[in-house]
Amino acid sequence: MSTTATQASPSDSNLSTDPNWWRQAAVYQIYPRSFADSNGDGIGNLKGITAKVPYLKTLGVDAVWLSPFYPSALADGGYDVDDYRNVDPKIGTLEDFDEMAGALHGAGIKLIVDIVPNHSSNRHEWFQEALASPRGSAARDRYIFRDGLGENGELPPSDWDSVFGGPAWERITEPDGTPGQWYMHIFAKEQPDFNWDNPEVREDFLTTLRFWSDRGVDGFRIDVAHALTKNLEGTLPTKADLEARSHGTDGFVDGSHPFWDRDEVHEIYAEWRKVFNEYNPPRTAVAEAWVHADRRARYASPEGLGQAFNFDLLQADFDPTQFRRIITKNLAEAAASGASSTWVFSNHDVVRHATRYGLPAAAEAEGGELMAGKAGKQWLLDGGRQEDVNVELGLRRARAATLLMLALPGSAYLYQGEELGLQEVGSEIPDSARQDPAFFRNKGVDVGRDGCRVPLPWKTGGTSFGFGDGGAHLPQPEWFSKYAVEAQDGVEGSTLELYRAALKLRRRLQTDETLEWLETGNPDVVHFRRPGGWHTVTNFGTGPVALPEGSVVVSSSALEDGKLPGATTAWLVES
Known part of the structure; x- marks a missing residue:
């Protein structure tokens, strides 16, 4: 059987100018605060990334995806953005960003940045203005404010839960000191949701897209792309109502959920596409959209964002039947939408796949499948002990799975450290050192994502294994030493050298x-x-x-x- 997409991949020689460079690109995700620290304050920064551009070039990636680097209180690892057109002073300046972009482009590497459009931080100037303004004001209309239920508005507008646990509504104190309205936050309370029915919100994000595109950004990864538009008119449904209307694990498949995957969101992305096409080559975009497979294609359409993540392999066990079925299905979906598929095993939100593949099988899910993603979460909840991981088997499987993935048509998304075979850090992170809000808001249910965000080991020794001179913002275990770049560089058979060889060959062997x-x-x-x-x-x-x-x-x-x-x-x- 043959599965064919609509367009061919660019060759290595015209990667920098071909408008389709993204279709089969190898994209390396950098979590800036944990990549490299140039000034010894324990936090990775843009100058640290710039210093490692030679490493990225020899690795052989086509693009870097930069997780949020904006000013932020880090209530959610940088996904609570204070200012969308600036750099967090802890990790650099706009001048540092320009220097980094120039270094990447000079090495033939494209630059993709994260855009977080569903919510801002509660420190954003617009939200602070909303808090200081009265009910019904233009400032409040940029966000989702509602009067509460109950005799005195003391109850939230609905009983919905936030993704991080607890209610999805937070009550404010009005400027006159009285208990006031409630604002919606799908995620942390420090992340108030924008009102995308407001033209000012829409126009401001177009300005942001142009701001970064004008600075040489080649593409955008859209955070929570399926949540922007909402229907909150009339009496809001309860959690029980929504559960009764969902299609089991598939969720909603008709666009009728009040805030997930509504059809109107694609009107926004059609506007964005016009902005992307103002540039030559057009700017690219990839949607993080956790939606039913039948609805993923619209996010990836040429009239919209152009590409959407599929996380199917990330959630699969190391199983030939699952791999073949997932690959066949996603290639067919990509061909139907005119996009190329995306493949990923690890990122900043999940247990690293070298660890997942070394865990005992998770409990059987629906349909009798084993889910490696569920196994990873359960391992963390059980205490995350390294002695429960078959490290050798996990790494062996991870290397095999990654080499298979790199041979597939479509874009390959790699997460920093996986080229080292790096394992997840579990119980070595004490509760007192954890940073992820999921841990603090949902103790006993969610350990959080800190274990995949521990700063990288570059050297076999030193205060932070070469990450920086002043230690690391999350504790690194002693066993990081054997995974360091220094320990693998030039060593035949090492995971680093496997990635380098495969990525070099991938460029040469790819055709259509x-x-x-x-x-x-x-x-x-x-x-x-x-x-x-x-x-x-x-x-x-x-x-x-x-x-x-x-x-x-x-x-x-x-x-x-x-x-x-x-x-x-x-x-x-x-x-």
């Missing part, structure tokens, strides 16, 4: 966006062919299997007497 499945007669073995005679074979089983004819150009583990061992992927080219 087609994939042909080849039958193996072995249910544990997945085999597909890309144009030009590029074969990828993954053995999900435990025993070695024979390889097809061809020259092996890279493998995730060493071959055994010419055979492909268990939990291993190999790339071959036809002779």
Whole structure:
């Protein structure tokens, strides 16, 4: 069987100017506060990123995605933005940003930045103005303020929960000192939701998109892209009402939820697309949209954002049936929308896949599938002990899965540290050192995401393994030493060198966006062919299997007497 998308990938020679550079790009996500610290204050910064551009170039990535770097109180790791057109003084200045962008572009690396449009921080000047203004004012209309229920408005407008636990509404004190209205916050109370029915909000974000595009930003990752528009007219439904109307784990599939995945959100992205197309090449965008698969295509349409994340492989177990089904489905969806697919195993929100793959299988989910994502969360809730992880097996599987993913048509999104085989940090982070609001608002239910945000190890020793001279803002365990860049640089067989080799070959071997499945007669073995005679074979089983004819150009583990061992992927080219 063959799955074909609509457009070809750019070659290495025209990557910098081709408007379709993003379709098969390898994108490296940087969490700025945890990447590299140039001034020894324990927090990563933009100058630290600039200093590591040579590392990124030798790694072989096509683009960097920068998680939020804006002024922020860090109530949610920077996703509570005080000022959308500035840099947090703790991590740099606009001049530092320009220097970093120039260094990346000079190395042939594109720059993607995070945009957080659903909510601002409660320190944003607009929200502070809203608090100081009366009911019904223009300042309050930029956000979602409602009178409360009950005799004196003492009850929230609905019983909805926020994503981080607790109510989704917070009551304010009016300027005259009396108890007042409630504002909506899907996430933390420090993150009030914008009112996207307000033309001023819409226009201000167009200004922000142009501001960063004019500074050389090549694309945008849109945070919570499915939540902007809301229908809060009349009596609001209860939690029980919404649950009764949902389609189980699929949620809402008709756009009728009051704040998730409403059809009107695409009117906003059509406006954004016009701004993106003002530039040459057009600016790109990718949606973080946790929606039913049948509704993902609209976010990825050429008239909208152009691409949308799929997190299906991230949530799958290391299982050949799941991998093949997920890949087939997502390539078909991408072809139907005119987009290219996206592939990801790790990011700033989930347990690193080198750890997930080394955990005991999670409880069976609906349909009898095992979910690696659920296993990771359960491991954290159970105390996150490294002794519960089969580290060797987890890394072996992670290397195999990543090599398979890098051979797929579409964009590959990599998270800082995965090229080192870095494990999740669990119980080594004491409660007193945790920073994620999910932990503080939902203790006992959510440990939070700090374990994948621990600063990277660059050297095998020192106060912070080379992250900076003044320690690290989250504690690094001693075992980080063996994963350091210094320990792997130039070492044959290391995870770092595997990524470098694979990313270099990926650019050379990629042609168009087609994939042909080849039958193996072995249910544990997945085999597909890309144009030009590029074969990828993954053995999900435990025993070695024979390889097809061809020259092996890279493998995730060493071959055994010419055979492909268990939990291993190999790339071959036809002779």
